[in-house]
Amino acid sequence: MPELDVSIQPPARLRLMTTLTAVSEAEFATLRDTMQVSDSVLSKHVAALAAVGYVNSRKGIHAGRRTTWISLTAAGRRALSAHVAALRELIAGVE
Amino acid sequence: MESSDGLPTPEEGAVALAEAEASRTMLADSLVLRSWFYAAIGAAITVQIATTALGHADIGSRAGWLLPAGVVVSVLVAGIELAHFRRLNGVWLGGFAGRVVGGPATAASMSYVLSVGAAVWAGFDQAWWLVALCAAAGGVAFAWSGRWWLRTYRAEPAAHGRGKSAAWLAVLAIVAVSGLVLLVVGR
Numbered sequence A: 001m002p003e004l005d006v007s008i009q010p011p012a013r014l015r016l017m018t019t020l021t022a023v024s025e026a027e028f029a030t031l032r033d034t035m036q037v038s039d040s041v042l043s044k045h046v047a048a049l050a051a052v053g054y055v056n057s058r059k060g061i062h063a064g065r066r067t068t069w070i071s072l073t074a075a076g077r078r079a080l081s082a083h084v085a086a087l088r089e090l091i092a093g094v095e
Numbered sequence B: 001m002e003s004s005d006g007l008p009t010p011e012e013g014a015v016a017l018a019e020a021e022a023s024r025t026m027l028a029d030s031l032v033l034r035s036w037f038y039a040a041i042g043a044a045i046t047v048q049i050a051t052t053a054l055g056h057a058d059i060g061s062r063a064g065w066l067l068p069a070g071v072v073v074s075v076l077v078a079g080i081e082l083a084h085f086r087r088l089n090g091v092w093l094g095g096f097a098g099r100v101v102g103g104p105a106t107a108a109s110m111s112y113v114l115s116v117g118a119a120v121w122a123g124f125d126q127a128w129w130l131v132a133l134c135a136a137a138g139g140v141a142f143a144w145s146g147r148w149w150l151r152t153y154r155a156e157p158a159a160h161g162r163g164k165s166a167a168w169l170a171v172l173a174i175v176a177v178s179g180l181v182l183l184v185v186g187r
Helices: A011-020 A028-035 A039-051 A074-092 B010-030 B037-056 B063-089 B094-101 B106-124 B128-155 B166-185
Strands: A025-027 A055-062 A065-072
Touching: A011 A028, A011 A039, A011 A055, A011 A065, A011 A074, A011 B010, A025 A028, A028 A039, A028 A065, A028 B010, A039 A055, A065 A074, A074 B010, B010 B128, B037 B063, B037 B106, B037 B128, B094 B128, B106 B128
Parallel strands: none
Antiparallel strands: A025 A065, A055 A065
8 A cells, every 4th residue: 555645645735845846946926826825725735844844934035025935855855756656656556 | 535544546646646747837837037038148158258268369468357257247147137037937946047047058068168169269369250159159059058958847847947056056156256356366
C-alpha cells in the first residue's frame, strides 16, 4: 500500500507545493491568483505546511508594499516527491 | 471524498495530481517579460564583448577601463531586468536569473566565448567593423539562448526553475565588478 503524506494529502496543499516547484520563490498574491483560492484558504495551507517544515515563508516587499514570499524547503521537495510517487503507485494500481 | 481507510481513491488521486500539475503549468505559462527584455540583454552583452575587445586592443592609455566598464553595464542591465521580472511576475525564478540573464546555459556560454575570442582577435588586428560584428553576433546569440531556455522551462518548469538566489547573484556581481576595478586600478 503506498504511503501518502498526510500533510500533503489535501488537494489544495498538493497544488500549492507542486506549483512552488516551478519557481524558487513566489509572492503570496501570485500563488493565490494562480490557485484561485481566497487569502484565508492559502494562509491556512501555508501555515500548515510551514509548521511541518515543507515551506518557508518570509516577509518582504513587492511593488512597494509589504507582502509574504513563499518557497519550498529541501524537506518539502523530498516529501512532495515521495508523496507524488506514492500517489502514482495508487493510481497505477487500478490501471 | 476519501476512501474508508483515509486514502483517496485512485480516481481522486489522479484528479488531484492533474490539478496540481495544471496549476504549475499555469504559473509557468503566466510569466511574462518586458517587451524589450531580449533587446536589452542582447545590447548589454554586445557592449560587454565590444569593450572587452577594445580593452585588449592597443588604443591608448584608457583602454584598460573599457573592460570593467562593459562588465558594469551588463551587470546593471541584468540587475534592472531581473528586478522588473520579479516585480512584474511576483516570483523569483533562479533558473531564469542564472541561465537567461547570467548566461551559463550551454548555447549562451559557447556563443559568448566564441564571440569574445573572435572580437578580441579582430581588435588586435584593429578590424573595428569585425569587432562590432562579433559583438553584435554574441549579443544576438545570448538573447536567442535565453528565449530558447524559456521555452524549455515552460515545457518542464519543475526541472528548470531552480537556481541561485537573488542574494547569491548580487554577491557574485559585486565580487566580479570589484575584482575587475581592482585589477584596472592596480595596473
